[in-house]
Amino acid sequence: MNDLIAARATMGFSLGFHIIFAAIGMTMPFFMSAAHYLYLKRGDEVYLELTKMWVKGVAILFAVGAVSGTVLSFELGLLWPGFMQHAGPIIGMPFSWEGTAFFIEAVAIGLFLYGRKRMKPWVHWWTGVAVGVSGFASGIFVVAANSWMNTPAGFDWVDGAARNIDPVAAMWNRAWLHESLHMQLGALQAVGFAVGGIHAVLYLKGRAPDLNLKALKIALTFGAAAAILQPFAGHFAGQRVAELQPAKLAAMEGHFETGRRAPLYIGGIPDVETRTMKGGIPLPGLLSFVAHDDFDAEVTGLDKFPREDWPPVVIVHVAFQVMVGIGTVMAAVGALFFWFWRKGAFPRWFLGVLGASMPLGMLAIEAGWVVTEVGRQPWIVYGIVRTRDAVTPVPGMVYHFYLFLVLYLALAAATVWLMGRQIMKVQTRLSGGAQ
Amino acid sequence: MMTDILVLFIGASLLLYVLLGGSDYGAGILELLPAGRLREKQKHVINDAMGPVWEANHMWLILVVVILFMGFPTIFTTLMISLHIPMLALLAGIVVRGTAFTFRHYDAVQEPKSQRVYTVLFSGSSLWTALWLGIIVASLNRGIIDPRSRDVWTAYVAPWWGLYPLAVGVFVACIFAFLACIYLVDETTDAELARRFRRRAAAFNCAVIVAGGLVFAASLGERESLPVTFFKNPWTLGVMGVATLLFVALWLFVTRHRVWLTRVVAAGQVSLILLGWWLLYAPNALLTATGPLGFYEQAAPEATLRQLVIALVVGSFFIFPSLIFLLRVFKLKRAGG
Numbered sequence: 190m191n192d193l194i195a196a197r198a199t200m201g202f203s204l205g206f207h208i209i210f211a212a213i214g215m216t217m218p219f220f221m222s223a224a225h226y227l228y229l230k231r232g233d234e235v236y237l238e239l240t241k242m243w244v245k246g247v248a249i250l251f252a253v254g255a256v257s258g259t260v261l262s263f264e265l266g267l268l269w270p271g272f273m274q275h276a277g278p279i280i281g282m283p284f285s286w287e288g289t290a291f292f293i294e295a296v297a298i299g300l301f302l303y304g305r306k307r308m309k310p311w312v313h314w315w316t317g318v319a320v321g322v323s324g325f326a327s328g329i330f331v332v333a334a335n336s337w338m339n340t341p342a343g344f345d346w347v348d349g350a351a352r353n354i355d356p357v358a359a360m361w362n363r364a365w366l367h368e369s370l371h372m373q374l375g376a377l378q379a380v381g382f383a384v385g386g387i388h389a390v391l392y393l394k395g396r397a398p399d400l401n402l403k404a405l406k407i408a409l410t411f412g413a414a415a416a417i418l419q420p421f422a423g424h425f426a427g428q429r430v431a432e433l434q435p436a437k438l439a440a441m442e443g444h445f446e447t448g449r450r451a452p453l454y455i456g457g458i459p460d461v462e463t464r465t466m467k468g469g470i471p472l473p474g475l476l477s478f479v480a481h482d483d484f485d486a487e488v489t490g491l492d493k494f495p496r497e498d499w500p501p502v503v504i505v506h507v508a509f510q511v512m513v514g515i516g517t518v519m520a521a522v523g524a525l526f527f528w529f530w531r532k533g534a535f536p537r538w539f540l541g542v543l544g545a546s547m548p549l550g551m552l553a554i555e556a557g558w559v560v561t562e563v564g565r566q567p568w569i570v571y572g573i574v575r576t577r578d579a580v581t582p583v584p585g586m587v588y589h590f591y592l593f594l595v596l597y598l599a600l601a602a603a604t605v606w607l608m609g610r611q612i613m614k615v616q617t618r619l620s621g622g623a624q
Numbered sequence: 625m626m627t628d629i630l631v632l633f634i635g636a637s638l639l640l641y642v643l644l645g646g647s648d649y650g651a652g653i654l655e656l657l658p659a660g661r662l663r664e665k666q667k668h669v670i671n672d673a674m675g676p677v678w679e680a681n682h683m684w685l686i687l688v689v690v691i692l693f694m695g696f697p698t699i700f701t702t703l704m705i706s707l708h709i710p711m712l713a714l715l716a717g718i719v720v721r722g723t724a725f726t727f728r729h730y731d732a733v734q735e736p737k738s739q740r741v742y743t744v745l746f747s748g749s750s751l752w753t754a755l756w757l758g759i760i761v762a763s764l765n766r767g768i769i770d771p772r773s774r775d776v777w778t779a780y781v782a783p784w785w786g787l788y789p790l791a792v793g794v795f796v797a798c799i800f801a802f803l804a805c806i807y808l809v810d811e812t813t814d815a816e817l818a819r820r821f822r823r824r825a826a827a828f829n830c831a832v833i834v835a836g837g838l839v840f841a842a843s844l845g846e847r848e849s850l851p852v853t854f855f856k857n858p859w860t861l862g863v864m865g866v867a868t869l870l871f872v873a874l875w876l877f878v879t880r881h882r883v884w885l886t887r888v889v890a891a892g893q894v895s896l897i898l899l900g901w902w903l904l905y906a907p908n909a910l911l912t913a914t915g916p917l918g919f920y921e922q923a924a925p926e927a928t929l930r931q932l933v934i935a936l937v938v939g940s941f942f943i944f945p946s947l948i949f950l951l952r953v954f955k956l957k958r959a960g961g
Contacts (some may be wrong), residue, residue: 252726266704278924281694289939299676
């Protein structure tokens with residue numbers, strides 16, 4: 190593993206790790222606030238029990254998110270000084286707002302987690318909402334910083350340096366809206382399905398059915414609604430990518446030859462050598478329609494780009510297919526969820542489906558970030574700075590990689606183990622009390 | 625003008641990180657010491673004192689990082705390249721410290737075996753992180769950081785290697801532990817434990833002075849030793865003198881159980897030490913082998929600085945009231961009652 194690959198692996202791994210906890214940290218507060226609201230309004234103790242249970246889980250997951258986020262803020266410089274040297278002054282603005290938002294989130298979560306007995310009930314409730322709002326805002330700011338790497342704006346590039354920097358224009362670059370929308374919906378969807386899935390399994394096991402049913406209704410109200418909206422957000426994002434980063438779109442779709450009536454492939458593996466798709470079902474004209482609203486529109490293929498500027502096509506295409514496939518399934522499950530709720534009961538097979546869907550959203554988030562990050566390669570700032578020119582000169586990056594690999598794997602194992610203990614303990618106690 | 629404000633924010637954030645975040649590390653360091661039958665009680669006091677605030681306290685460090693990479697990118701990247709190894713050590717410590725502390729508190733099954741593991745990880749990494757923080761701070765102005773070099777030893781190890789950075793690390797750890805003792809005295813209703821915190825505050829007070837002497841002694845081997853730098857700078861000398869004299873006031877208040885006066889005086893002393901250090905080197909952020917890297921020379925373009933200042937000032941209007949609310953809810957009520 191050379192230093193560049195090691196640095197990329199470290200960054201990818203740290204981001205992929207942090208994003209799970211970030212997604213939880215910015216959406217769970219809304220679920221908790223909803224449960225807490227129902228308790229305060231209806232006085233039903235089950236909702237208080239549920240809030241407390243979620244609070245304990247969130248406290249653990251939030252801490253992991255906070256420290257892994259700290260790591261990322263340092264790693265920007267530890268791994269990519271050549272990037273931060275140019276990009277810091279241009280995209281620091283969303284980071285500074287993110288810092289502010291996260292600061293408020295950190296204060297609010299302290300109040301919310303520990304302050305129930307020290308504040309008036311509704312003041313305490315509002316601190317929970319503040320955690321959610323500031324967390325959600327900080328997510329949007331971070332994604333705005335990332336979107337600038339895809340559609341750099343707010344500066345002139347003169348002789349290898351940025352001039353006439355305009356941080357405001359950089360922040361509101363052309364990709365911020367579709368990326369943020371897609372990500373925030375994705376977070377709601379992934380966390381809603383993960384939490385709903387856990388409670389569906391517990392319900393099926395016959396543990397505290399009342400609590401678990403209420404829990405899964407709250408979580409999946411958010412999750413299923415987001416899952417149903419997501420295809421629209423995804424379609425919007427796809428069209429923007431077609432316009433702004435045609436090489437990325439071509440890699441996503443395994444589209445080698447520029448042409449009209451471009452086919453959309455379901456499945457299939459792109460063969461970079463022969464520049465063809467192996468396998469997969471082609472749907473003629475559909476890619477043209479999806480990308481440009483017209484079955485006969487021309488879609489730019491990879492042939493328009495020098496070979497050295499291609500992203501790793503196979504990875505991007507497979508990751509994209511995984512994301513879209515999962516998204517489709519989740520939208521369908523989400524629609525069924527509302528349908529069964531309206532009918533008044535969830536059949537057991539459907540609760541099984543919900544249980545099986547537990548990890549889907551997180552998988553889709555990871556796949557989506559592979560699409561956007563690997564799909565931007567070989568650039569770190571699209572069309573301006575190459576990743577290999579931004580990497581740190583420090584040698585032995587592979588040790589940096591191993592250190593964080595071991596640290597994060599241990600942390601992930603510990604977190605899963607703790608969550609298991611948490612769930613078992615609460616559920617056993619509740620079931621014991623109910624029977 | 626914009627740079628002035630940003631330098632002020634960096635200084636203030638560092639100070640608040642030391643005063644608030646530092647005491648959280650100090651609490652971890654305290655748990656490394658023998659505690660006998662008060663161990664469990666001490667653990668609960670520290671859990672309750674740190675739990676609601678440690679994440680907010682930690683944010684001051686993030687703020688410094690963000691201001692540096694947006695406003696002073698060359699200083700940021702030089703630090704991250706030349707001090708890559710200590711930064712990595714610091715990060716590993718931050719990750720282990722924060723998670724071990726939270727896991728210990730929120731583990732659903734509180735059994736002695738796993739609790740012991742969390743405590744060892746939490747307290748060990750608190751000391752580890754404090755040491756590396758000191759090592760990094762000491763490395764900033766030694767004049768050894770060499771941005772031109774790509775030789776492994778000269779470029780990546782020599783800048784932080786040596787007795788002097790280690791001595792500063794020990795000094796920082798002692799200051800953190802001292803602050804923790806002072807703050808914790810009134811977090812407990814248990815008279816015996818409070819007495820222990822008071823005794824340990826006295827011990828760490830002495831340790832701070834001894835470690836300060838060590839820093840001076842170790843600096844004799846540096847390119848420019850501290851005694852020399854100190855006497856060139858009457859302000860630093862004066863500030864350090866006042867900090868030392870304040871120990872008299874501190875112990876007067878401690879023995880008379882004046883909770884808030886004690887806390888304020890101790891925090892004031894630590895602030896003065898930090899101010900003295902700042903006066904020695906500001907407005908240079910780094911002293912490298914090729915000369916100083918100053919905040920004013922290395923600042924980003926004006927448009928960037930303006931946006932950063934706006935974000936910080938507007939952010940302050942949200943952050944400070946919410947922080948004050950946090951402290952009111954968790955600290956004032958207890959100390960008053």
